[in-house]
Amino acid sequence: MAIKRFAVATYDDEAVLFPAVEKVRNSGYKLHDVYTPFPVHGLDVALGQKETDLHIAGFCYGITGTATALGFMSWIFTQDWSINYGGKPFFALPAFIPITFELTVLFAAVGMVLTYCYLNQIMPGVKKHVFHPRQSDDLFVVVMEITDPAAEAEMVQFLNSTGSLETTVQVAEEGWWYGWWHKEEEYQKQLA
């Protein structure tokens, strides 16, 4: 649990958000995160984030599926319990292809989704602080961490100058915890 103070700026237009993000990155203040209601293309680049390697993980899971299916069926039909089906070879590779393909897709999809949930830290029962209720509606929310309490007023002023509609200061838990979403008020009381 890391409880910190944050300055929260809100924007309602991508055309304002992008220059603001650039200014924020150049300002030297510590950026916590940017929350948007939908994928804004180019925002990851503007924030200097690297491309995700999720698809590489997907490829690895897929290969695992291929190997599992081919290996398992081959072992069963050549080693464990060979059955003569109409005089066809025990190792009938063409007949193994459909199941091999399906398991490749299954492993890749399931593995990737689990990895995605792990990386994004999402799961049923996970609670995170929502800085602005409209961050999933129509506002782009830039959250700065206040590392130096003396600079707080200055930071708010700076964020307002970047075109923020409304800038607030919030005390919040930075990560995630197990909790219920309808108990928001209780969590706020605990923090205060």
Added chain:
Amino acid sequence: MHLKYESFVREPLISGNKTYAQVTEDICRPIEQKPSRLWYMGFIFSLLLLGFGVFSVVWEVYWGIGTWGINRTVGWGWDITNFVWWVGIGHAGTLISAILLLFRQGWRTGVNRAAEAMTIFAVMCAGQFPIFHMGRVWNAFYVLPLPNSRGALWPNFNSALLWDVFAISTYFTVSLLFWYSGLVPDFATIRDRAKTKLRKKLYGLASFGWTGTAKNWQRFESLSLVLAGLSTPLVLSVHTIVSFDFATSVIPGWHATIFPPYFVAGAVFSGFAMVNTLLVLVRKIFRLEDYITLGHIEAMNKVIVLTGSIVGVAYLTELFMAWYSQVLYEQEAFKWRVLGPYWWSYWAMMACNVVSPQFFWFKKLRRNIVFTFILSIVVNIGMWFERFVIIVTTLYRDYLPSAWTYYSPTWTEIGFYIGTFGLFFTCFFLFAKYFPVVAIAEIKFTLKTSGDNYKRQMLPLEEKSVEEFVHAAEHAH
């Protein structure tokens, strides 16, 4: 200003004067309101159908498969017909969500959520049929790759029927994951707007704690793209493997290499018809005409006329090949199919699948809601008959004339089919009430390029000549 914009030559995908907030409002409204009386009536009616289906299935399991009309000659009847029909319907959802994503078709955003839901519910319905077709359903686990208790005897991995088990279960799982990963951010939207405690609690759980950071969205996009890439060959493989159930057998009328593409085209054809049936109703009842526009309906009707024509070509090719092959059994099979005691099913199929979609060559009819609705039902009846024709009219005249028979379903078989409608619509009514039926985040993402009001702002730009535009852009800074 964005230099990237879409010309007015392309119809706006979102009509009305929409903002991001308005999009959220419009799509969340049905969820936050009390359900209408129409919804209750529909839901209860679906539950009754489901109840009757459960009763029919319990009856069949208790008394045995003999309560069905299938016999020694016609071993596959309504059960497998319905199975193939439902699986086929599911294909449109994946086609819209995956293949159209890869092709960057913007119009998919309006319809993909409901179409994917339809896929999942249709596959759920489809799965029931082969399971209860087994007869001794308590032994259904024999299809799983487990060694049995009398030694390590495994299922036959060379069998098309076992491939089907893997194909359908993978298809269901992957579709569900794809659908739900898209739903998570939209559940977060509903959660953040929620006024009541219960709604906040439940949508909080359903949204997995999504907050939508830039990195989250980056991974979201990567995941969607890869899942689309995986689902594309998957959806083609599923109906291909379903067609292998027939094509790998040595029954005249089934043993044909044309089956996989012919089945896939038919699946997409019936699936789009079902999407149209559902969406024509959904857009009306939930007042979502601005998101599911006439343009969307027209695009789907174009797919219907294309795939309907492919199916028509396949029917004619089958007939031609039967004649051209000079194989007596093949010719007889098709003679009995077209002119035998089941002639009415063949000609119903021809009329509904080949003739009726040709009306969609006319733009006026493609954009006519009532006509679309009626035709979508006609197509689905036709596609049901297609599967019936392929299965029953191939089997009922087999090698020995002494075994020739006629097959009609009993009430348990019909009840089972009706029950799957109950299951499908029960799920769909729950989905329509509690889930965002249009993908909120994706609509917002396309709003500024395809929204009517935003496109209109670009009109002065369109009137400029290219040289003028380039000049202005170069000297803008």
